[in-house]
Amino acid sequence: MNKYKANIKITLREGILDVQGKTVEHALHSIGFESMSAVRIGKFVTLYIQAESESTAMNQIENACKQIIANPIIEDYSIEITKAE
């Protein structure tokens, strides 16, 4: 068994209104950062996994993303895996 670290970026799909992002964007503009736009806020999940191989790890994490970590109806996700230790 090997140990892997996964970095998972979860972003709202294009076209889905990002209320939290809009709020932060307004706040930024109100304190002088008018040059910033299109603020969107997603999630950045890290976890460790024990698996036989990198491809097994990737497969399990894909399934976990679909079932719990992300909401595939409104979110996209991308997974990066590196060997830990």
Added chain:
Amino acid sequence: MNKYKANIKITLREGILDVQGKTVEHALHSIGFESMSAVRIGKFVTLYIQAESESTAMNQIENACKQIIANPIIEDYSIEITKAE
């Protein structure tokens, strides 16, 4: 003026209890993903910025992170900038 895209990863500092991460970890274990551990949930922010140069853009985003986007007391952040268009 140039347009840049920034990807900002915000993670809870080590040692800070991640309640959301623990909850997701328990949920993962309960549906059969026992091989996953140390789940931590941060934020992934994307935004666009108009600036004279990449270093000016980086500076402004650093300031925005310190003031609004992140909470430097409990969170770390890393910023990646690429030229847009």
